Amino acid sequence: MAKTDSIVSFEKTSFDYGQNKPILDEANFVIRRGTKITFMGQNGAGKSTIFQLITKALKPESGKVNLTNGVTIALSRQVIPRPDLELTVRAFFEKCFTEKVYDIDPRIDAVLEVVNLKGHAKMHERIVKSFSGGQQARLLLASALIQDPDLLLLDEPTNNLDKAGIEHLTQFLTGYKKTVVVISHDADFLNAFTDGVLYLDIHTRKVEQYHGNYFDVVKEISARIEKENRKNAQLAKEIQDNKDKANFFAQKGGQMRLVAKRMREKAEELEDEKVDVRKEDRTIRPFEIPHQDMLGELVNISSYTVISKNHKPVARKSHISLKRGQHLLLRGPNGIGKSTLLEAMARGTAPGTKITDGVKVGYYRQDFSTLNFDETVLKSLMTAAGGFDQERVRAVASGFLITSDVIDTKIGSLSEGQKGLVAFARLVLEKPGFLILDEPTNHINFRHLPLIAKALSEYKGAMILVSHVPEFVAQIRIDETLDLEK
Numbered sequence: 001m002a003k004t005d006s007i008v009s010f011e012k013t014s015f016d017y018g019q020n021k022p023i024l025d026e027a028n029f030v031i032r033r034g035t036k037i038t039f040m041g042q043n044g045a046g047k048s049t050i051f052q053l054i055t056k057a058l059k060p061e062s063g064k065v066n067l068t069n070g071v072t073i074a075l076s077r078q079v080i081p082r083p084d085l086e087l088t089v090r091a092f093f094e095k096c097f098t099e100k101v102y103d104i105d106p107r108i109d110a111v112l113e114v115v116n117l118k119g120h121a122k123m124h125e126r127i128v129k130s131f132s133g134g135q136q137a138r139l140l141l142a143s144a145l146i147q148d149p150d151l152l153l154l155d156e157p158t159n160n161l162d163k164a165g166i167e168h169l170t171q172f173l174t175g176y177k178k179t180v181v182v183i184s185h186d187a188d189f190l191n192a193f194t195d196g197v198l199y200l201d202i203h204t205r206k207v208e209q210y211h212g213n214y215f216d217v218v219k220e221i222s223a224r225i226e227k228e229n230r231k232n233a234q235l236a237k238e239i240q241d242n243k244d245k246a247n248f249f250a251q252k253g254g255q256m257r258l259v260a261k262r263m264r265e266k267a268e269e270l271e272d273e274k275v276d277v278r279k280e281d282r283t284i285r286p287f288e289i290p291h292q293d294m295l296g297e298l299v300n301i302s303s304y305t306v307i308s309k310n311h312k313p314v315a316r317k318s319h320i321s322l323k324r325g326q327h328l329l330l331r332g333p334n335g336i337g338k339s340t341l342l343e344a345m346a347r348g349t350a351p352g353t354k355i356t357d358g359v360k361v362g363y364y365r366q367d368f369s370t371l372n373f374d375e376t377v378l379k380s381l382m383t384a385a386g387g388f389d390q391e392r393v394r395a396v397a398s399g400f401l402i403t404s405d406v407i408d409t410k411i412g413s414l415s416e417g418q419k420g421l422v423a424f425a426r427l428v429l430e431k432p433g434f435l436i437l438d439e440p441t442n443h444i445n446f447r448h449l450p451l452i453a454k455a456l457s458e459y460k461g462a463m464i465l466v467s468h469v470p471e472f473v474a475q476i477r478i479d480e481t482l483d484l485e486k
C-alpha cells in the first residue's frame, strides 16, 4: 500500500491508563484516505481512547500515531462533556475553533440543517443542556461537521437518535466524500456505508483490520475461529498418536527406547505448533431484576405534558394504571419531552402521575446523570445494595463485566458502555417496584442486548420504557403503548 494512501497509521503503538489498565499493545493499523471505516470492540476495550490518540489529546506510551501532513480532524464525542452542557449553542460551536470565526451564526444554521435540527437566531442563545438527548446528539454531530475536516471521527453517533435522525445521518454519510471513522454498535446503520472494519481485540490489545461490512466481518471471524479450532484438533490427534507410540516403544526396551524418545520430541514440537484461537468478546451473564413485592395499583397516570411542534407545553389526559408486572412503552420523536416526563415521574413531581406510597423507584437515566461521577463503582453499587453484603455486590458486578480491576475506578472515568452496565447492576441491587428506563441501549454493546431485553421482559414490577431501537423493543413484553405524538 502506498504511503500517500494512508491518512492515519498506528505503528507498534502501546497505551495504558496506568499499571492495571492496558489498552493497546504494539498495535498496527492504517486508515486510508477516502474510506469509511467502522471501529468495533467490547465496551471498555478502548475505542474512544483510540480516537483521543488520533486527535493527539492523548499520547502513546510507545510506538507512533502517524498523521498525514496537514490533515484536519474533527471528533464528535460519545457524550457532551458535562461543563459544555452549560454553554449556549453559539459558545458550544465557537469552542470548536481555535480562532474567532466571524460568520459563525449562518454557519451554525447551515450545519444544523444538515443534522436535521432547525436553527434560528434565538436558538443560538439557548443553553445546551436544555435540549433533549436526541437534539444534543445532533448538536454533537454538527460540532464536528462545522469544522469540515479531512478526517471525521464519530463516536456512537446514533445513540439517542430517533428513526428519522438515523436515516438522515445514514444518507449524509453515504454521500460524504471524505474519510470517516465511526464507532457504533448499530449493525444495520454501519452496514449501510462502511468499506471496512477495525476490530479492537480486548484480549490481545491489538487492532485487527477487515474488509467489507459488519456482517462480512462476523462471518470472517467465526470462519477463522473454526479454522483455528480445526487445526488444533488435528494437532491434538497427532500429538496423542505420537505419545501412544512412544509408550508402546518404551515398553519394548533396548534400541526401541530411542525411537520412543524421538516420538516424544515430535509430540512436543507439535504442541508448539498449536495456534492461539481468537477469543470472542465477553457477554454479560444472564440476570434478573428482582422486584419489590407490592399488591394493587403501583402507578397511575391521569395526565401528562408534552412539548408541541411550536415548542409549547401541552397537557393531555390519559387513563393508565400500572399494577405489578405491567409494562408501558412510551413512544414519540426526539424532543417531544419523553425524558423530561420520565425524570419528573422518577422524582415524584410529574403532575398527573401518582406513585403509590412506599413504591421504590428504579431509574435508568439516558445520560447517567443520576450516577455520582466522583464515586467509585464499588461505593455506588454498595449504596444501591443498601450498604451491606460486599461479596454479593462484587458477584453482581462481575456478571456485568465490572471486574476487580474496574470496580475501584471512579464512575467518571469509566467508558460510556461500562457506565450503562453499572446502571443495570444498580437496578439489580436496588430491587425496585417501579422501573423507569430511558434509552437503556445507548452505548451498550449489541451482544448484551438480548440478555437485557430478557431481564426487562421478565421484570415483575411496574415498568415504563423509552427506547428508539425497535429491534430491542420487539424483544420485550409490553402491555400498553402510549404514543406521545397522538
Ligand SMILES: Nc1ncnc2c1ncn2[C@@H]1O[C@H](COP(=O)(O)OP(=O)(O)OP(=O)(O)O)[C@@H](O)[C@H]1O
Residues within 6 Å of the ligand: 017, 021, 023, 041, 042, 043, 044, 045, 046, 047, 048, 049, 050, 078, 406, 409, 413, 414, 415, 416, 417, 418, 443
Ligand atoms: N481517564 C481514565 N483513567 C483511568 N481509566 C480510564 C480513563 N478513561 C478510560 N479508562 C478506562 O479505559 C478503558 C477504555 O475506555 P474507553 O472509553 O476508551 O472504552 P470504549 O471502547 O470507548 O468503550 P464503550 O464502548 O463503552 O464506549 C475502560 O476500561 C475505562 O474504564
Ligand SMILES: [Mg+2]
Residues within 6 Å of the ligand: 047, 048, 049, 078, 155, 415, 416, 417
Ligand atoms: Mg467509547
